[in-house]
Amino acid sequence: xxxxxxxxYCDAHQARFIDELVEFCRIPSISTDPAHAGDxxxxxxxxxxxxxxxxxxxxxxxxxxxHPAVYAERMVDPGLPTVLIYGHxxxxxxxxxxxxxxxxxxxxxxxxxxRCRGAADDKGHVWxxxxxxxxxxxxxxxxxxxxxxxxEGEEEIGSAHFEELIGAEATRLRxxxxxxxxxxxxxxxxxxxxxxxxxxxxxxxxxxxxxLDLHSGEFGGAVLNPLEALSRILASLRDPRTGRVTVxxxxxxxxxLTREERTQVAASPFDxxxxxxxxxGVLATFGENGYTTTERRTVRPTVEIxxxxxxxxxxxxxxxxxxxxxxxxxxxLVPRQQPEVxxxxxxxxxxxxxxxxxxxxxTPGGGSRPVLTPVDHPGVLxxxxxxxxxxxxxxxxxxxxxxxxxxxxxxxxxxxxSVLVGFGLPDDRIHAPNEKFDxxxxxxxxxxxxxxxxxxxxxLQRTSPGES
Ligand SMILES: [Zn+2]
Numbered sequence: 156x157x158x159x160x161x162x163x164y165c166d167a168h169q170a171r172f173i174d175e176l177v178e179f180c181r182i183p184s185i186s187t188d189p190a191h192a193g194d195x196x197x198x199x200x201x202x203x204x205x206x207x208x209x210x211x212x213x214x215x216x217x218x219x220x221x222h223p224a225v226y227a228e229r230m231v232d233p234g235l236p237t238v239l240i241y242g243h244x245x246x247x248x249x250x251x252x253x254x255x256x257x258x259x260x261x262x263x264x265x266x267x268x269x270r271c272r273g274a275a276d277d278k279g280h281v282w283x284x285x286x287x288x289x290x291x292x293x294x295x296x297x298x299x300x301x302x303x304x305x306x307e308g309e310e311e312i313g314s315a316h317f318e319e320l321i322g323a324e325a326t327r328l329r330x331x332x333x334x335x336x337x338x339x340x341x342x343x344x345x346x347x348x349x350x351x352x353x354x355x356x357x358x359x360x361x362x363x364x365x366x367l368d369l370h371s372g373e374f375g376g377a378v379l380n381p382l383e384a385l386s387r388i389l390a391s392l393r394d395p396r397t398g399r400v401t402v403x404x405x406x407x408x409x410x411x412l413t414r415e416e417r418t419q420v421a422a423s424p425f426d427x428x429x430x431x432x433x434x435x436g437v438l439a440t441f442g443e444n445g446y447t448t449t450e451r452r453t454v455r456p457t458v459e460i461x462x463x464x465x466x467x468x469x470x471x472x473x474x475x476x477x478x479x480x481x482x483x484x485x486x487x488l489v490p491r492q493q494p495e496v497x498x499x500x501x502x503x504x505x506x507x508x509x510x511x512x513x514x515x516x517x518t519p520g521g522g523s524r525p526v527l528t529p530v531d532h533p534g535v536l537x538x539x540x541x542x543x544x545x546x547x548x549x550x551x552x553x554x555x556x557x558x559x560x561x562x563x564x565x566x567x568x569x570x571x572x573s574v575l576v577g578f579g580l581p582d583d584r585i586h587a588p589n590e591k592f593d594x595x596x597x598x599x600x601x602x603x604x605x606x607x608x609x610x611x612x613x614x615l616q617r618t619s620p621g622e623s
Contacts, residue, residue: 158544161605164290169598173269175205176282176597177262180271186222186245186312195222195308198244202281202306203227209285210292211304217324219316222308226327229288230301236615237301238608239330239571241561242281242337243310246273247586254588267594274592276585280336280577281306283597287604299612303330307561310337314560321568331618332534332611333565336600338577341423341551343593346542349575350535351527351554352562353453354488356498357520360388360505361481362465364513369476378476379512382465385480388515391508392458392484392501398443400458402504408491412454419530423551425449453554457487458501485520487556494522523563526573527554534574537610538603542576545602576603 165172184198185191199216202225206214211227222245230237249259249272257263262271269279284304291298305328309315321328341347364381365374394401412420430448431437442451451457465480467473486497502517509515528535530552539550555575565571578600584590 158602158606158609160294161290162602164294165286165598165601165605168286168290172282172286172601173264173594173597176269176274176279177271179205179278179282180262180269180273181260183249183260184245184273184308185248186309187248192222195245199223199225199306199308202244205282205285206304209289211288211302217305217320219309219320221312221316224305224307224309224317224320226324227304228302228327229298231298232301234617235300236332236611236617237303237330238611238615239328239333239565240284240302240304241333241335241565241573242284242304242306243277243308244281244306245308245311246276246278247311249588251588256589259588259590264594268591269594269597270589270591272590274590275339275579275583276590277310277337279592279597280579280600283578283600283604284336286601287608290601290605291608299608300615301330302608303328310561314564317561318564318568321564325569328565328569328571330569330571331615333562333571333573334534334538334607335559335562335573335575336577336604337559338555338575339579339581339583340577340596341553341581343580344546344548345424345551346546346548347423347551347553348535348538348542349555349577350530350532350552351453351490352525352558352575353456353554353556354492354494354523354525354563355485355558356488356494356501356522357483357485358498358501359481359483359518359520360385361479361516361518362388362509362513363479363516365476365478368478371474371476374476375474379510380476381480381513382477384510384513385463385465385482387510388505388508389460389463389482389484392460392504398441400456402458402501404500405456405458405497408493408496409456409489410491412450416454417450419552420449420454420554421447423449423553452556454489456489456492456497459485459487461485483520488525490525490527492525494524498522523558523560524567525558526563526566528572528574532572532574533614533616534572534611537614538574538576538607541603541606541610544606545599576607578603 206227466477
């Protein structure tokens with residue numbers, strides 16, 4: 156369907172859209188800081204009002220044991236497809252404050268960029284969704300499909316109560332597709348859609364030896380040092396020559412990519428030198444033999460040691476054999492790897508690698524499953540067409556190496572596939588000082604979303620009852 160009418164509305168109202176977003180960004184809705192709990196609530200109330208103004212018929216706050224989420228819906232006809240939009244209205248803290256070139260809650264537009272905390276992550280994206288809905292309603296009088304919106308207030312603190320919220324609101328959140336806008340495109344002029352996220356499993360290892368720290372003059376050489384035992388255990392988890400994880404069964408469920416899928420991964424531009432620069436100037440890349448850097452960080456699983464402790468850390472030296480040593484480990488998982496299964500296998504490998512002279516305990520942490528939406532899913536194809544039309548460039552389907560917990564929860568708890576359509580740019584400095592959102596991306600993003608609703612209305616299969 157031709158979208159010129161929608162574009163004309165957006166053009167005529169672009170300045171107001173920006174002014175409204177600026178007001179939204181003035182609210183310091185920092186979820187991790189209890190001192191800002193009132194601001195997170197204010198942000199939710201402000202957003203609920205914004206959703207009502209945009210034309211959502213139902214708007215309300217959903218209370219959780221933590222910060223409130225915002226829910227809104229506009230059910231047009233139960234016979235039409237239903238899309239659930241996900242985003243978050245909470246933001247990251249702003250420290251170190253002295254590194255900001257302008258105050259983080261006094262949004263400024265400089266050189267085509269809106270600079271403030273939350274501009275890209277994720278208030279700009281949430282606002283784009285409301286404005287796309289408004290454009291449809293003011294221009295054509297009605298949406299071409301049913302839309303539901305859930306915007307949580309705790310994404311930046313690990314979506315602490317979102318699983319409970321989904322459980323309690325499962326019926327209301329039912330939809331045929333979830334559209335998540337909380338990510339960046341591959342680059343400026345390089346639109347991309349993220350279709351896969353790696354999963355995660357966390358664990359903590361503790362090695363204990365003697366009941367107390369021992370004098371290394373009296374006992375050194377005669378008692379196994381727990382730090383040495385831990386080092387051996389950790390070193391045993393990966394083969395330094397092949398870069399492969401050596402945990403027995405670690406790769407059992409991993410499906411090798413087809414030649415076509417590998418070509419797709421390779422299609423998005425990659426610059427090794429630039430990557431090393433972004434990676435803090437590392438001297439060389441490292442990983443599993445036979446895979447490219449992009450594959451290693453998106454479609455292959457890994458084991459990472461996140462922290463190690465034990466022994467004396469103060470100035471000078473202290474001649475001891477420490478009583479204990481520990482480490483935190485996380486594994487990134489790819490489709491078909493289950494967190495519980497991988498946890499058991501890593502635990503078994505750690506136990507097997509533990510020398511007889513020390514004891515080891517493995518404590519499980521959290522986990523999330525990997526998710527993958529097929530690249531030929533109608534939702535992916537629709538988003539791809541909408542992006543291509545607006546950006547005038549081929550759209551890459553990418554997979555991300557990280558996890559977005561809500562996406563995994565929608566998949567696991569509601570069987571809801573997600574398409575990640577985000578308009579950030581890689582240099583948006585999200586979570587860092589001087590976060591910004593490109594005004595051009597904001598403008599284009601709204602156009603993509605207005606088209607996306609038309610595309611999905613025509614192509615999305617209804618899989619669930621539309622009524623709530
Ligand atoms: Zn975010």
